[in-house]
Amino acid sequence: MESEPTRVMVAVNESTIKGYPHASISSKKAFEWTLKKIVRSNTSGFKLLLLHAQVQDEDGFDDMDSIYASPDDFRQLRERNKAKGLHLLEFFVKKCHEIGVGCEAWIRKGDPTEVICHEVRRVRPDFLVVGSRGLGPFQKVFVGTVSEFCVKHAECPVITIKRSAEESPQDPADD
Amino acid sequence: MESEPTRVMVAVNESTIKGYPHASISSKKAFEWTLKKIVRSNTSGFKLLLLHAQVQDEDGFDDMDSIYASPDDFRQLRERNKAKGLHLLEFFVKKCHEIGVGCEAWIRKGDPTEVICHEVRRVRPDFLVVGSRGLGPFQKVFVGTVSEFCVKHAECPVITIKRSAEESPQDPADD
Numbered sequence: 001m002e003s004e005p006t007r008v009m010v011a012v013n014e015s016t017i018k019g020y021p022h023a024s025i026s027s028k029k030a031f032e033w034t035l036k037k038i039v040r041s042n043t044s045g046f047k048l049l050l051l052h053a054q055v056q057d058e059d060g061f062d063d064m065d066s067i068y069a070s071p072d073d074f075r076q077l078r079e080r081n082k083a084k085g086l087h088l089l090e091f092f093v094k095k096c097h098e099i100g101v102g103c104e105a106w107i108r109k110g111d112p113t114e115v116i117c118h119e120v121r122r123v124r125p126d127f128l129v130v131g132s133r134g135l136g137p138f139q140k141v142f143v144g145t146v147s148e149f150c151v152k153h154a155e156c157p158v159i160t161i162k163r164s165a166e167e168s169p170q171d172p173a174d175d
Numbered sequence: 176m177e178s179e180p181t182r183v184m185v186a187v188n189e190s191t192i193k194g195y196p197h198a199s200i201s202s203k204k205a206f207e208w209t210l211k212k213i214v215r216s217n218t219s220g221f222k223l224l225l226l227h228a229q230v231q232d233e234d235g236f237d238d239m240d241s242i243y244a245s246p247d248d249f250r251q252l253r254e255r256n257k258a259k260g261l262h263l264l265e266f267f268v269k270k271c272h273e274i275g276v277g278c279e280a281w282i283r284k285g286d287p288t289e290v291i292c293h294e295v296r297r298v299r300p301d302f303l304v305v306g307s308r309g310l311g312p313f314q315k316v317f318v319g320t321v322s323e324f325c326v327k328h329a330e331c332p333v334i335t336i337k338r339s340a341e342e343s344p345q346d347p348a349d350d
Contacts, residue, residue: 006212033332037181037301042217126212127334151326151335157208159302159334160326 005102009049009125009156010034011116011146014088016175021087024175025168026131030161031092034129035099043101049125050092050105053115054085082107113149120154127157133175134162180277184224184300184331185209186291186321189263191350196262199350200343201306205336206267209304210274218276224300225267225280228290229260257282288324295329302332308350309337 010031015022023031031050039046068074089105096103108115120128132147147160169175185206190197198206206225214221243249264280271278283290295303307322322335344350 003211006215036178038213040181040217040220042215042220045215045217157334157336159332161332 005045005047006127007047007049007123007125008034008038009051009120009123009128010092011112011128011130011150012050012052012088012092013112014084016173017169020084021091023088023091024131026133026161026163026175028131029163029167030129030131031095033161035095035101039099039101043099046101048092048096048101048103049123050089050096050103051116051119052085052089052105052107053112054081054107054109055112056109112146113153116146116150117154120156125156127159128154129159129161132160132162133172134168180220180222181302182222182224182298182300183209183213184226184295184298184303185267186287186303186305186325187225187227187263187267188287189259191348192344195259196266198263198266199306201308201336201338201350203306204338204342205304205306206270208336210270210276214274214276218274221276223267223271223276223278224298225264225271225278226291226294227260227264227280227282228287229256229282229284230287231284287321288328291321291325292329295331300331302334303329304334304336307335307337308347309343 010027012027012031013024014020015024031048034048039048068077085107089107093103093105108119116128116130128150130147130150132145147158151158151160163175185202187202187206188199189195190199206223209223214223243252260282264282268278268280283294291303291305303325305322305325307320322333326333326335338350
């Protein structure tokens with residue numbers, strides 16, 4: 001009899017080009033890589049823990065044209081954001097369901113690096129998969145990389161999956 | 176029908192305490208982790224590529240008491256070293272055979288970081304597993320870490336498996 005399934009946390013985020021509910025190229029790639037190369041046909045041997053760290057829209061840029069007339073408007077904004085995150089997770093959960101691999105998906109608000117490391121400590125996955133845009137040193141200065149931070153600080157083994165060259169948009173900072 | 180097996184390269188080395196043919200605690204741990212958490216019961220879905228980077232005994236320390244009287248003596252020394260590496264690989268290949276997972280094992284001489292990155296480029300595994308002694312910043316200055324170099328430079332996804340605290344010898348630089 002097989003032991004408990006291997007618990008693989010996969011960090012997912014939205015596309016910087018297309019926005020919600022579209023998944024970023026790199027997180028989709030990391031997810032698909034995990035299914036193809038690790039899970040393979042052994043769907044009962046793995047459980048995917050899909051974590052979406054939702055960045056707070058602190059400067060309200062996405063809602064520049066919104067009008068806030070009551071406290072309720074802010075509540076609605078928060079609910080709208082939550083709904084966007086849920087749509088993103090739906091994409092991944094649906095795929096897991098089709099393949100027949102167990103999963104759990106959830107959203108945490110905050111800085112992705114802190115959120116991921118915090119959730120690793122809380123949930124204790126066997127390992128963590130993060131996608132990476134594979135930026136050069138010049139671009140890294142400006143956009144940073146969540147994956148590098150996780151490799152250093154997450155308290156579990158971490159595997160970073162880079163986008164392939166042909167999957168990268170013209171500006172590699174896009175995703 | 177399943178596609179080609181996932182090719183997992185595992186870098187293995189000898190114990191710094193016990194010497195050949197004993198495997199280091201960290202490479203044994205990385206190997207066992209791969210079998211338990213990734214391969215699981217799906218033995219036909221994976222192939223392990225076991226690479227031993229053999230450090231050249233440049234200062235001849237291990238052979239201080241040997242007497243070299245002819246060119247043949249040096250050839251014998253080289254053969255003895257090769258035999259030691261083979262004994263190390265035998266341990267891993269035997270385990271794979273018992274479990275029924277396909278494997279290939281080989282030795283390359285040279286600096287482990289360079290050897291591993293070179294072999295990754297040549298063999299193109301789906302990912303690389305390296306063990307790590309989990310040294311603190313002070314010890315790293317002196318012994319360096321092969322795993323960190325591979326994470327940065329190997330041209331494939333890399334997963335680093337740290338020894339657990341209870342597996343570490345009194346001096347973490349030992350392995």
